[in-house]
Amino acid sequence: MSGATETPSEADTSALPPRRPYLSRMSQSFTPVILLLIIIVFSLREGASFLNPRNFNDIIIDSSQLVVLTVGLTFVIITAGIDLSVGSVLILSSVVAAKVMIALSGTPQDIANFQFPTQQVGIPVGLLAGVVTGLICGVINGALITRLQMPSFIVTLGMLGIALGLGQLLSGGTSVPNVPPAVQSAIGLRELVGLEIGGQRVRITPPVVIAYGIALVAAVVLNRTRFGRYTYAIGSNAAASRRAGVNVNLHLVKIYALSGLLAGVAGAMDLMRFGTASVGSHQSDNLAAISASVIGGTSLFGGIGTIGGSVVGAFIPTVLRNGLVITRVQPFWQNVAIGMVLILAVYIDQRRRKAEERM
């Protein structure tokens, strides 16, 4: 190296050229810029019917489940893995939660009369059962991936089918009826904080607190703890992590368990928000969450990603859908737009990788 006479740190840092290529810098700021552009376009087009506090409140509430799934996916993708099963696990979890909730809220006679005498027990236990269902699916994913040395793509693709099928079997293929309405009225829609902004009521509800609370905790865990450090290390170089004494398999089981757990939480949130477990929706949530995480800067090759980026990434489909509905454009265009943004994001990620490897 150079600069033997100066103090080592100064000499060496100056000896290194600035090695942050243009594309790398671009991809870090690229997601918020896209989000901002989408917001600006809809605001210019629709004015106050899009750009108002109440509508943004709706967007934040609508984003809550996707944010939870995306946080889980971000951990998985940073380890260079994938979890395709989160949407199905969400469905299975919400069906299990609904079934347990109904079973514990009263006798079949009560339920048929739409009476829920023991819902104080039924609702919390039901929600917990949903979360635990997700956790179990995640642990199974992790165990199969690490014990059988199978690619995460295959194992979670299998779990996608298994969880969806079980959910459909349990529910008979339809939305689960007779869920105690209190889960929605007393929990999901409960106004924890209400603000008057510009004459409009802005509400903070439990799903929002849960989603952004989880995102905040996840960001701290990823940045400041050994768990986060190992997550990046395994995605960056699993063999080197193993040699350094990291229990890679155990960590991966925890990562998939976390992803499953969060899918279970999102499933429980489904009941809170909509008062029923619907089997029909959420089947493409896995792709939405993967897209959100990747658009938010998480690299499918592992080792790179942030929770903040993923949350911004999760906002893009939500804002698009909201704006398109207000614009009275077919909201299906959302899928088209997300697909294009996803391809662009991965292209930029690849370019960034290549630029780095060239150095």
Place this chain on the structure above:
Amino acid sequence: MALSAALARQPVLEARGINKHFGPVQALTEVNLSVFPGEVVALIGDNGAGKSTLINVLTGVLPLESGTILFNGEPVHFSSPHEARECGIETVYQDLAVAPHLDAVANIFLGRERRQPGIAGALGFLNNPLMRKETEEQLAKLRVRVPGLERRLVTLSGGQRQGVAVARAVMWASKVVIMDEPTAALGVAQTAMVLDLVRQVRDTGIPVVFISHNMPNVYQVADRIVVLRLGEIVTELDPKTTSIEDAVAAMTGSTRFVTKEVV
């Protein structure tokens, strides 16, 4: 560090009569190797001569079949690389065994993270300033310089990354550093940097076992050269009195050296 000075002391690590089979193939035959404090021992040999096998047996990657390994004069049995590391024997592998998306300090402390005191530590919160401080202190003590401790390794050159891998080994190796082809993937300037590090480590008294194909590198850095051929130690060369041609001849077997008995 002269041969005679090294011989006067007790070996830190010593292998006696090591044999190793892979099925019908005899990979190592009655191998004896001693590593003394403050020396660079080069282990050379053609492909398949048994260099890596010997290292893997010494560091517990492969089980010991027959023979004895002495560590500070005491017989030891490493059943995993982890146990060797706990004794202060660190290995630098030929493929850059670092996590390129982490910075140098994170790589150096990977698997040995320092956590914050109290409840935060129990929750797994890292003490990054402490790790950084310990790294700087330790590397300064060893006079090993690693540029850009806070930079992710993807932004460093191959040589600088290997520098981090070596620094990690040096940081934790209290007894022996083993380097398996540390310069194989590197350019000229980067190689010079790694060789410099090898000398700096040696000068702190920690011996280095240096495995390489690259004879000029070996002659630049080694105090003693041990030649393996077809699983046997065929000779030991003094780089001051022999030439690269002698080493190549010994490796390929074109000249018959009389095997010298190592104490």
